Amino acid sequence: MNAKEKTVALLLTSLILVGTSIAQADEQSAIAAVESYEGQVLGIAKDVEGVRILIPAKTFEGRMLADEDLKVLSEIPKIVELDLKNAGIGDAGLAHLAGLTDLQRLHLEKTKVTDAGLQHLKGLSSLVYLNLYGTEVTDAGLEHLKPLKQLKNLYLWQTKVSEEAAKAFQAAMEVAGNESLEINLGWEKELLSKARLAALKEQRLALEASEAEGTTEVTLVEDPDFKTHIMPIFAERCVDCHGEEKQKAKLRLDSYEAVMKGTPDGPVVIAGDLIGSHLFQVITLPPGDDDLMPPKGDPLTEIQVGLIRNWINKGAKPEAEVVVVTTEKPSENKESGVFHEYVLPILMDRCADCHGEDKQKAKLRLDSLAATLKGAGDEAIVVPGKPEESSLYTRIVLPADHDDRMPPKGDVLTKAQTDLIKLWIASGAE
Ligand code: HEC
Numbered sequence: 001m002n003a004k005e006k007t008v009a010l011l012l013t014s015l016i017l018v019g020t021s022i023a024q025a026d027e028q029s030a031i032a033a034v035e036s037y038e039g040q041v042l043g044i045a046k047d048v049e050g051v052r053i054l055i056p057a058k059t060f061e062g063r064m065l066a067d068e069d070l071k072v073l074s075e076i077p078k079i080v081e082l083d084l085k086n087a088g089i090g091d092a093g094l095a096h097l098a099g100l101t102d103l104q105r106l107h108l109e110k111t112k113v114t115d116a117g118l119q120h121l122k123g124l125s126s127l128v129y130l131n132l133y134g135t136e137v138t139d140a141g142l143e144h145l146k147p148l149k150q151l152k153n154l155y156l157w158q159t160k161v162s163e164e165a166a167k168a169f170q171a172a173m174e175v176a177g178n179e180s181l182e183i184n185l186g187w188e189k190e191l192l193s194k195a196r197l198a199a200l201k202e203q204r205l206a207l208e209a210s211e212a213e214g215t216t217e218v219t220l221v222e223d224p225d226f227k228t229h230i231m232p233i234f235a236e237r238c239v240d241c242h243g244e245e246k247q248k249a250k251l252r253l254d255s256y257e258a259v260m261k262g263t264p265d266g267p268v269v270i271a272g273d274l275i276g277s278h279l280f281q282v283i284t285l286p287p288g289d290d291d292l293m294p295p296k297g298d299p300l301t302e303i304q305v306g307l308i309r310n311w312i313n314k315g316a317k318p319e320a321e322v323v324v325v326t327t328e329k330p331s332e333n334k335e336s337g338v339f340h341e342y343v344l345p346i347l348m349d350r351c352a353d354c355h356g357e358d359k360q361k362a363k364l365r366l367d368s369l370a371a372t373l374k375g376a377g378d379e380a381i382v383v384p385g386k387p388e389e390s391s392l393y394t395r396i397v398l399p400a401d402h403d404d405r406m407p408p409k410g411d412v413l414t415k416a417q418t419d420l421i422k423l424w425i426a427s428g429a430e
């Protein structure tokens with residue numbers, strides 16, 4: 001090799017070296033970018049290739065994650081799981097996922113994704129798990145998911161997808177050879193696969209057998225409280241790993257305060273909000289799911305899950321409370337029914353400060369059935385059967401920053417709460 005050839009060879013090798021270090025630099029800077037959003041890039045296990053990426057809704061600067069932020073993901077090889085729940089991303093963000101063909105699990109719950117965005121997922125042939133809880137996806141969006149032959153778990157709770165369309169989709173997938181697809185349309189509305197149905201039947205028979213022996217006496221209570229109903233479940237099934245000795249995921253479940261505090265990443269139980277309550281999600285995952293809690297032993301029984309569901313839905317109360325109802329007519333104290341059990345506690349908690357004994361803003365009291373039906377001065381605020389015409393309802397569903405929104409201060413009522421009030425009015429306001 002003469003001097004000139006040597007220089008060329010040297011140049012070539014250094015070019016190749018530069019080339020590879022650019023590739024690695026891209027991957028590293030992509031990972032650094034994800035971490036700068038406060039995302040985590042985690043390995044799977046020793047000897048298992050691939051990474052899981054968890055990105056929280058807000059970046060460390062407090063700004064919502066945006067579609068463009070996802071562009072860097074294409075630089076990271078072998079992403080098998082991507083968790084974007086609650087992130088501010090939408091259809092344009094999904095376009096950046098189209099090349100992630102190793103992806104097996106994708107969390108998109110409570111994002112702005114719609115039908116149009118789902119077309120970008122067509123090529124994700126390894127996808128097993130897709131969570132679209134609380135998105136605007138409709139029946140039409142399911143068309144785009146038909147090429148996903150490996151899909152086993154599809155979550156459509158609180159989307160616009162109808163039960164009929166979901167059933168038709170499951171049937172079409174079955175015809176195309178996918179017999180293990182399960183679709184979750186909400187608690188008690190699950191389209192289970194054949195295999196799962198058989199397993200559940202077995203579980204139920206076992207439960208019935210043990211009930212017949214008189215070993216279990218637990219019943220599903222409508223309005224459970226933490227101390228009486230929930231703590232015993234956690235003590236038996238969770239505190240081994242989430243208690244004094246071990247705090248897996250930095251979570252303790254051995255006291256009411258600890259449960260409500262959640263993990264350093266945030267709460268796992270949000271009163272009145274099942275979807276927002278991560279704890280509820282992880283106990284209702286299908287058997288075999290990596291994230292199912294408890295991770296070992298039998299899953300929680302249907303009754304235990306039902307108790308936890310009711311407890312969260314009814315406000316995640318610490319202890320059974322003695323509701324002191326201040327009413328004009330003492331006879332009402334004895335009354336039960338939807339208003340007294342569900343509506344009045346909300347009004348007492350969120351409205352009676354300004355519409356109660358001490359203050360009567362707009363000449364309105366909301367601390368008893370009679371006062372609520374009487375309305376503001378002479379004006380009715382409840383039109384039985386017609387929530388849309390009842391200002392009691394229309395004013396609690398306004399956006400947080402609307403001048404007429406009730407309560408005017410503090411958090412807006414949760415959807416569960418406004419739904420209860422709507423239901424009460426729609427069913428005759430009695
Ligand atoms: C055998 C140990 C074990 C038991 C028993 C157990 N867990 Fe866990 N739990 C874990 C581990 C490990 C993690 C972290 C898993 C991860 O990050 O992927 C975890 C994570 C969680 C999380 C997620 C926290 C987060 O990061 O958001 C919740 C919620 C949870 N567990 C609830 C429960 C509940 C409820 C029970 C009882 C029904 C339970 N766990 C029983 C080991 C356990």
Ligand code: HEC
Pocket residue numbers: 347350351352353354355361362364366376379381391392395396403404406407408409413
């Ligand atoms: C911080 C005080 C405050 C709280 C808390 C509050 N309100 Fe009000 N409310 C007012 C005031 C002031 C008015 C009169 C001004 C207006 O109409 O916006 C009013 C008016 C109303 C009206 C209209 C009455 C009419 O004239 O037709 C309704 C209905 C109402 N409130 C319902 C509620 C409900 C339901 C809650 C609880 C979810 C609630 N308010 C909580 C202060 C409050």
